[in-house]
Amino acid sequence: MSRLGVRLAGLELANPVCLASGTCGFGRELADLLPLERLGGLFTKAVTPEPRAGNAMPRLAETAHGLLNSIGLANPGLAAFAEDKLPWLRSCGTEVFVNVAGRTREDYLAVCARLEELEASRPAGARALAGIELNVSCPNVKEGGISFGARPQALAALVEPVRAVWSGRLLVKLTPQVADVGEMARAAEGAGADGLSLINTIPGMAIDLATRRPRTITNTSGYSGPAIKPIAVAQVWQAARAVKIPVVGIGGIECGQDVAEFLLAGACCVQVGTATFARPRRALEILEEFEAWLEREGTDAAAVIGAVRPW
Amino acid sequence: MSGARFHADLPVLASRSLGADLHELSLALPGRDPRESQFRAGQFAQLAVSGRALPRPFSILRAAPGRLDFLVKMVGPGTRWLAQAAPGTPVPALWPLGHGFQDRLDGGGLDETWLLVGGGVGIAPLIALKEELGARPRVELFFGHRDGATARAAALLHPGLDVCVATEDGALGWPGRVTGLLEKALEERPGPLRLFCCGPDPMMEAVARLAARRGLPCLLSLETLMGCGIGICVGCAVPRAGGGFALACQEGPVFPAQELATAAKAEA
Numbered sequence: 001m002s003r004l005g006v007r008l009a010g011l012e013l014a015n016p017v018c019l020a021s022g023t024c025g026f027g028r029e030l031a032d033l034l035p036l037e038r039l040g041g042l043f044t045k046a047v048t049p050e051p052r053a054g055n056a057m058p059r060l061a062e063t064a065h066g067l068l069n070s071i072g073l074a075n076p077g078l079a080a081f082a083e084d085k086l087p088w089l090r091s092c093g094t095e096v097f098v099n100v101a102g103r104t105r106e107d108y109l110a111v112c113a114r115l116e117e118l119e120a121s122r123p124a125g126a127r128a129l130a131g132i133e134l135n136v137s138c139p140n141v142k143e144g145g146i147s148f149g150a151r152p153q154a155l156a157a158l159v160e161p162v163r164a165v166w167s168g169r170l171l172v173k174l175t176p177q178v179a180d181v182g183e184m185a186r187a188a189e190g191a192g193a194d195g196l197s198l199i200n201t202i203p204g205m206a207i208d209l210a211t212r213r214p215r216t217i218t219n220t221s222g223y224s225g226p227a228i229k230p231i232a233v234a235q236v237w238q239a240a241r242a243v244k245i246p247v248v249g250i251g252g253i254e255c256g257q258d259v260a261e262f263l264l265a266g267a268c269c270v271q272v273g274t275a276t277f278a279r280p281r282r283a284l285e286i287l288e289e290f291e292a293w294l295e296r297e298g299t300d301a302a303a304v305i306g307a308v309r310p311w
Numbered sequence: 312m313s314g315a316r317f318h319a320d321l322p323v324l325a326s327r328s329l330g331a332d333l334h335e336l337s338l339a340l341p342g343r344d345p346r347e348s349q350f351r352a353g354q355f356a357q358l359a360v361s362g363r364a365l366p367r368p369f370s371i372l373r374a375a376p377g378r379l380d381f382l383v384k385m386v387g388p389g390t391r392w393l394a395q396a397a398p399g400t401p402v403p404a405l406w407p408l409g410h411g412f413q414d415r416l417d418g419g420g421l422d423e424t425w426l427l428v429g430g431g432v433g434i435a436p437l438i439a440l441k442e443e444l445g446a447r448p449r450v451e452l453f454f455g456h457r458d459g460a461t462a463r464a465a466a467l468l469h470p471g472l473d474v475c476v477a478t479e480d481g482a483l484g485w486p487g488r489v490t491g492l493l494e495k496a497l498e499e500r501p502g503p504l505r506l507f508c509c510g511p512d513p514m515m516e517a518v519a520r521l522a523a524r525r526g527l528p529c530l531l532s533l534e535t536l537m538g539c540g541i542g543i544c545v546g547c548a549v550p551r552a553g554g555g556f557a558l559a560c561q562e563g564p565v566f567p568a569q570e571l572a573t574a575a576k577a578e579a
Contacts, residue, residue, distance in 0.1 A: 025543040060538050060546035067364040074545050225364045277539040278359040278366045
C-alpha cells in the first residue's frame with residue numbers, strides 16, 4: 001500500500017479521507033467541484049424505502065462553533081435511488097457506501113435486501129458497492145433511527161437480520177448518546193457488523209431571543225462541526241478498544257491534523273462532514289494536509305492507526 | 312445546476328461603506344476563465360466567512376472581467392467580517408449558483424411593462440436584472456427601504472438609474488411600504504404587466520398577493536436561509552404550492568410566485 005493507503009474490513013482505500021453521509025448528497029452534486037476519485041470514499045445521504053420530504057423549515061441553525069441540523073432524512077426513496085443515483089455512483093471513481101435508514105426493522109431490511117439484488121444484477125464491469133452503512137443514530141426523526149441504536153439488544157435485533165439479507169460489507173453508524181459506547185460496539189460486532197462508524201450528530205438546541213423560538217423546527221436537533229470533535233475522538237477511542245472490527249471516525253474534522261488525531265485514537269479512516277458546506281473542496285485539502293503531516297512524521301497512514309500513547 | 316461553477320479564494324479588492332451598515336464588497340477574480348464573470352441576474356454566490364460553519368449566500372450585484380460585486384448588510388458576525396475585510400483578504404467563494412430571473416421566465420414579450428420591486432438588500436439582483444436587460448423598454452424600478460439613511464446609502468449603488476423609492480419613515484420618496492407604491496403603479500399602468508421581486512418574506516408575500524389578485528405573472532427571488540448552496544445539506548427546503556419542498560439553492564432562488572406555498576396561501 002502507498003503512504004496514504006488504509007484497510008477497512010478487507011477493502012483497500014486509496015487514502016483515509018471520505019465524505020460523510022448527509023453532507024455530500026449522492027456524490028454528483030459535488031462532482032464538478034471536487035474530484036471524488038481522489039478521496040478514499042463517500043457515504044451517501046440516507047436512503048429509506050419511501051421518498052421522504054423531510055422536516056419543515058427552519059432546518060439549520062449555525063452556532064458559534066458548529067451547526068444544528070434537523071433535515072429529517074429527506075431523500076428520494078429506494079426506487080429513485082436505484083434508478084437515478086446508483087448507476088452514476090458506480091462510475092464516480094471512488095468507494096461508495098450507501099447509508100440506510102428506516103422507521104422499522106422491516107424498512108431497513110427492505111432497503112438492504114433490494115441493494116443485495118441490485119448488486120447481484122449489476123451490469124458486467126460495473127463497480128460493486130463498497131458496503132452499507134446502517135444509520136441507527138439519526139436524532140431528527142420521530143421513529144426508527146436512534147431507537148435502534150440506544151440499546152444493545154435492540155441494535156443486535158436489527159443488525160442480525162440485516163446481516164442475513166446483505167452479503168456485502170456492513171458498517172453500523174452509532175450514536176454518542178449512550179452510557180457505554182463499547183457495549184454498543186460489541187453488540188454490533190456480535191451481530192455480524194464488519195465495522196463501525198462514529199459518531200453521528202449530538203442533540204443540541206439554540207433559541208432565538210427575539211422570537212423565543214428554538215432555531216430549528218424540531219426544537220432540538222443534531223449538532224455537528226468542530227465543537228463535537230473531542231467527543232467523537234473519545235468515542236472512537238473507546239469503541240476501538242472494545243472491538244476487533246474497524247472503526248470509521250466522524251465528527252468535526254476540519255484539517256489534516258484532525259485526521260491524524262482520529263487515526264491515532266483508533267479509526268482506520270475518517271469522514272469529513274460539515275466542513276464541506278463552507279468549502280466543497282475541503283476534504284481534498286484535508287487529505288493534502290494529512291499527507292504533508294505523514295511526510296513530516298516520516299510515517300504511513302496505516303502505521304498511525306491506534307498509535308496513541310494513552311497515559 | 313446549469314453552466315460552469317467556480318470555487319476559489321477571492322481576494323477582497325475593496326469594501327466600500329455606503330452608510331447605514333451597507334457595504335459594496337468587490338472581490339478579485341483570478342481571470343483564468345472568461346466565464347468567471349458571467350452570471351444571470353438572480354444567481355448568487357456563496358461566500359465563506361472566517362470561523363463559521365456555513366457560507367453566506369449573496370445575490371451577485373455586478374460582474375466584470377476581474378471582479379465580482381456584492382451588496383452586504385452587516386447583520387451579524389459573518390456579514391460584519393465580510394464587510395470589514397481588508398483588501399487582499401481571501402474570501403472562499405463559490406459562484407454562480409442557482410437560477411436567475413430570466414431562467415424562470417415564461418413568456419414576457421416586449422409589449423409588457425416589467426416592474427422590478429426590491430426591498431432592502433433585495434435590490435441587488437434587481438439592479439443586476441436592470442443592467443442585464445440593457446435597452447429593453449418599459450422596465451421600471453421600485454425600491455423600498457426602512458428609512459431615509461438606508462435609501463440614500465443604497466442609492467449609491469445605482470447612480471443614474473431611475474428608481475421610484477419608498478421609505479417606511481417617509482424621509483425619502485413615497486412615505487410607506489414599497490408595496491403601497493407598487494399598488495398605485497399597478498392601477499396607473501395600462502397594458503400587460505409582469506413583476507420581478509426580491510426582498511424580505513413579508514414584502515414578497517404582499518407582492519405575490521397583489522400579483523395574484525390581478526392575475527399578473529410574478530417571479531420572486533427568495534432570501535431563504537441556506538446552508539451549502541449546492542444541494543448537499545438540504546437545508547433550504549421551501550414548501551411548494553402543491554405540497555412537498557423545493558430546494559431554494561437548486562430550483563431557485565428565483566421561483567414563479569404560484570409555485571410557492573406561501574404565495575399561494577397569500578392569494579387565498
